[in-house]
Amino acid sequence: MVYVRPYRGVFGLLIFLTIATAALGTVRPFLIQQMVDVQIAAGDWSGLNRMFFLLLGLLVAHTGVSYLQTYYGGWLGQFIVRDIRVDLYQHILNLRLQFFDRTPIGVLVTRNISDVETLSDVFSEGLAAMIGDILQLVFITAFMFYIDWRLTLVSLSVIPPLLLSTYVFKEKVKKSFQEVRTAVANLNAFVQEHLTGMNVVQIFSNEQREFRKFEKLNQEHTRANIRSVLYYSIYFPVAEVLAAIGVGLLVWYAAQGQIEGTISKGALIAFIMYNSLFFRPIRQIADRFNTLQLGLVSTERLLKLLDSKEFIAxxxxxxxxxxxxxxxxxxxxxxxxxxxxxxxDISFAVQPGQTVALVGATGAGKTSIINLLSRFYDIQKGHIRVDGHDLREYDLKALRTQIGVVLQDVFLFAGTIQDNITLGNTDITEAQIWHAAELVGARKFIERLPGGLQYKVMERGATLSVGQRQLISFVRAMVYNPRIIILDEATSSVDSETEELIQEAIEKLMRGRTSLVIAHRLSTIQKADRIIVLDRGEIKESGQHDELLRLGGYYAQLYQMQYLVNEQ
Structure with missing residues (x-):
């Protein structure tokens, strides 16, 4: 309802249209009863003509009001869905990386797409429509009691078993819908993960095993849907049979009244029409109630995500x-x-313009250090300072624009090279892009591409080489002219020629900037002002390349191992 508030005028109009639709849809049988028992019985042809045109006008009005109700119900649902999806995505964008470490991406896709779309059905087909159905039942019952209370009781005699079957149907379908939603989330997570890692699947010839896993998940989804189909296939025939029994009882009782002269022909005709109108919304209410319940399940999931406070302060x-x-x-x-x-208990300092290299085995904590400097995570103990001030004192977005990060695994979005460099920042000019590209040696290869900066990059940069993607990531980092540069294995995945080009660019870019470099190739960090050797989250050694070699410790052993490998 918080999201309804900005559209309360339309919501109020929708409520009015719902009431009008219910009223207009139930008055026709009453007028027909009057035509039969009054105008036709008395031979009043002029009165009959007036009633005919009145009925025709009501039919046109009902059609117009129903159109407006359907349109504004859908309109309201779509605008609410738009607002919720925008808020949800903005919320996801600001969550800390730790949240994404433990939450499958496919689950978040389901929340942002499928669960939000379910809420559209709640507003367009569930809530307002169910209110209309209930009002229609109230109006029908009122007209029926006004015409003949005895026929009303006969018509309503089948309601108890119908309500019981409706309740059972509602509970069964609710459970099956929950299973369907869970199966959809599992399918989304599986497909997203395996499409992203398709190269790994194919490298290890694992297609058939992964396909069998997918088949199993898909079968669970199918079974959940078939269960809901089964409940529908049982409930609606039962409802039809009960409605037919109600009509049969009505005709049997009314026939006796006709013979005895206590029930008019018009009343019988009106009740047969009302009987049909009465059972239709009851059947629909069960379906709409499940739509509403499904919406509540989605709402609970969305609110749980929106209420998560996993932000970097x-x-x-x-x-x-x-x-x-x-x-x-x-x-x-x-x-x-x-x-x-x-x-x-990590302690070290990097002076302005210095280059510090972080060395250590996998899992030593190198990447964690650069993640902390960019405040992707917050520390539990100690302090991290930049220019003597705690990181938490800085505006987070402004701080990150001063830290250029180049990762080993370069992620490029589907779009142009210019879009991937600026990431939509319109403040970055084309001249700045070309200047940064010139600095890192990427200008020549970009100019050779069809369209240059407007060259369309496929998802994850599939049409570019590893070295080209790495160069683009350098341009992306350097276009902001950052004061601190972080290189995480920036040259480990490129060929020797591209590595030489990048190393030359790195030397230019590091001048006058503070640099933190992670590299497994020790040959690339020999000129660093300081090398910090990490092991299992602790600093074991620290110093320059020659000093560490003379110590004959962990760094010297690591260097010797790499030297022997290169010699071989």
Missing amino acids: DNGTRQPENLRGQVEFDHVWFAYNEPEWVLR
Whole structure:
């Protein structure tokens, strides 16, 4: 209802149209009863003509009001869905990365697409329509009692078994719909994950095994849907039979009244019509109630996601406009899941313009350090300072524009190269893009592409080489002219020629900037001002390349191993 409030005028109109539709749809049998018992019985042809045109006018009015009710119900549903989906996506964009570490992407896709779409059905086909059905039943019952209370009781005699079957149907379908929603979420998660990792599936010839897994999930989805189809196929024939029994009882009782002269022909005709009108909304209410319940299930999931407070606190006001780039880790402890510490009592400082390399085995904590500097995660103990101020004091978005990050796994979106560099930031000019491309040595290859900056990149950059994607990521990082540069295995996936090109660009870009470099190839960091050796989240050694070799410790062993491998 919070999302309905901006459209309360349309919502009020929809309620009025719903009431009008219910009233106009139930008055016709009453008028027909009057025509038969009054005008036709008395031979009043002029009165009969007036009633005919009145009925015709009511029919036209009912058609017009029904059209408006359907249109505005759908209109309201679509605008509410739009607003909810926008708020939900904006909420997802601001969640911390830790949330995405444990939540399958397919589940979030289901929440943002399927569950939100279900709410559209609630407004267009569920809530307003169910209110209209209930009002129609009230009006029908009132007219029936007004015409003949005895025939009304006979007609309503089949209502108890119908209500019982409706309740059983509602509960069964509700359970099957919940199973369907769960199966859809599982299918979305599976398909998204395996399409993303299709190269791994095909490399290991795992297509048939993955296909069997998909078949199993799809069968669960099919079974859940078939169960709901089964309940529908049982309920609606039962409802039809009960409605037919009601008509049979009505005709049997009314025939006796006709013989005895206590029930008029018009009353019998009106009750047969009302009987048909009465059972239709009851059958529909059961279906609409399940739509409403399905909407409530989706609402519960959406509210749970919207109520999640897994944000990186952005209360800082300091603007890093004149950032020098001094970085300090002061007794930092960090764990993705406490108490499994990934970093233990990490302390080091990087002066403005210095280059510090982080070295260590996989899982040593190198990537965690750069994630913390960008505030993708918050630490549990200690302090991280930039230019002497705690990271939390800075405006988060402004801070991140001063930190250029180049990752090993480059992600490119479907769109142009220019879009992938600017990411939609209209403040970045084409001249700035070309300048950054010139710096990193990417200009020549971009100019050779059809369309240059307007070259269409396929999803994840499938039409570009690994080296080209890496160069684009360099341009994307450098176009903001950041004061701090983070390179996470930035040259580990490129060929020797491209690596040489990138190394030359890196040397230019690092001048006057603070740089943190992660590299498994120790040959690429020998010129670093300082090398920090990490092992299991702790700093084991620290110093320059020659110093660490003379120590003969962990770094020297690692360097010797790589040297021997290269010699072979």
